[in-house]
Amino acid sequence: MKIAVLTERADGEKRVAATPETVKKLVGLGAELAVEAGAGRAASSEDAAYEAAGARVGDRAGVLAGADAVLGVQGPDPASLAGAKPGAWVVAMLNPFGARERVDGYAAAGLEALAMEFMPRITRAQSMDVLSSQSNLAGYKAVLDAAAEYGRAFPMMMTAAGTVSAARVFVMGVGVAGLQAIATARRLGAVVSATDVRSATREQILSLGAKPIFVEGVAGIEGEGAGGYAGETSPEYQRAQAELVSSHIAKQDIVITTALIPGRPAPRLVSDAQLASMRPGSVVVDLAVEQGGNVEGAVAGQVVERHGVRIVGHRNVPSRLAADASALYARNLFNFLSAFWDKEQGRPVLPDGDEIGDAVRLTRGGQVVSARLLQ
Template sequence: MKIAVAAESDKAEPRVAGTPETVKKFIGLGAEVAVEPGAGVQSGIPDADYVAAGATVEKDAVKTADIVLRVRRPRADELLDYKRGAIVVSLMDPYGHDAAIAALANSGVTSFAMELMPRITRAQSMDVLSSQANLAGYRAVIDAAAEYGRALPMMMTPAGTVPAAKAFIMGVGVAGLQAIATARRLGAVVTATDVRPAVKEQVQSLGAKFIAVEDEEFKQAETAGGYAKEMSKDYQAKQAALIAEHIKKQDIVITTALIPGRPAPKLVSAEMVASMRPGSVIVDLAVERGGNVEGAKPGEVVTINGVKIVGYLNVPGRLAASSSALYAKNLLTFLESMIDKKEKKLAINWDDEIVKGTLLTRDGKIVHPNFQPKA
């Protein structure tokens, strides 16, 4: 059983799918591990650290690998180097990329999409979306504080008092909860909103105030999988009116709202941006999916009427060392569940809920029901 840790071909991706810690664990499970040269450099891991952990460094590591670990989905031309039947584990970004998923199937690899991990208790330690969103929520507040021209906590000095900044978090999933906690630690006065009633207590437990139109539709606004439902036009209008009034008084706004497989919902209109004070900052964590904020530009910080809108791409990658460590551990836990500890070889249970939930392609076909070509 040979495992390859691939170097990412996208130069904008600084994360890596394996660390010296996970390499040691894989070797302990009976695997031979090869790492492509420079794979971990942008995450602060030199090749020598992998060698010290027991791996080899090989330019063509993926060519002979039974399992290939990556952060991003391999390009069609990269798949030419993969063995037919090789297992590829990565973030596959399958929504809206039919040609790329078809290329995976045509190459004959068995691919697993880590972002499709079922939301069940047993899979929590494999949940890459949560591990990466947690760091993105933290980094969003740090980026906002860096762009904001004032201090966040209240400061009482002989020269006068600096008021505490007001931070508003829109969308209270994993990223939103971490953003609330981080903004609170930095001394901001924090409010938050979400369409899911279950998060109200979580928001309050972190010391923030919950803002929402709490009508009957709001009480039914969560899917069985824990995601937010798409709300009616009437509810959206009521919520927008409440938010518009609230947002005028905020110094920092962080938006995190995403619905899997759909464009990001627009939460902050141009009128709302215009109503904010000059010097205010908005961080849009959904910019890669079209953005929650009108006027946000992917990969840029734009200023509109004195309000900065931060649209950094790959926010977890802005903390590459930390995000790689968590991501690599997610992959280790996922693969560990497929390895026979006594025989020290792969023993995949194709009927396992986690396997079925993440399996994208196998035997030259797209097998995940959500992505099979329409007849």
């Protein structure tokens, strides 16, 4: 089986879908690896390292020629995959809801598109969960980005000249990114609080040494919600949460928002009026800015200022830690491919009726087959 690893062409994308480590493992399974020249350079993986691991490095056309599978980070343009075999797998984060025309293009080209972000959150798929691995790094980096913009220190400092108060950090949305943001802010010495619409996250917040901020007396979402994500709450809950957040956010120095609902615009968590209540010099980091943003006034790809508050809206935050993000993502892909590897056929096989295969497969036989997209 020939597996092609391409250089990412999306603006600002520095990650790569395979590292020399995972190339060596795939070669060990019996695969032939072809890597586009320069594919890993921005993620600190040079061509020579790929060659030493057993891959052939070449131009895009040569890498794609006769490929049985194409590995990517962001979904490649279907028109750019000429040379791959009919029925070849395209394994990447394909943004199925936001880039439906591209998914249709894979179907028209006779390619089998496998969306890694549709990986079900079940026990046997944990090692393949690209959203968790990338969100973990995004939560960490969000705190560092906040610290870079914040004009004061994070920890309490007692000096001969007086005491510096600890920064107060409020994390909104306690998924993988939010939990890592809490842990990182705590390590830096901040006083941390957090909130979520899922009542089950209260214990997680406490376990990390942060203060849970929850609406009392109005039912939110019990448990984890579908796929580990929060769903939409009632108007009554939204009003109560807005009142609670307004009273709390005015006392905070840094706010980090992480709330997403798959297939829908990000929920609005912080209003312009709430920003105005924060003291000048405060910082808000919106990790959902590319899906519409949790924060009113956030601009994707920019750091803007409103009412003296700096709003950080970096795009593609995991790519800002390209080497580590690539290492984790590449392992996710290897774990996925190796879990379904058929030694007799010398390639991975996704059986019909398998929970993982049925979840990630978007196209097959010239048609869109994903139940989530067809709904």
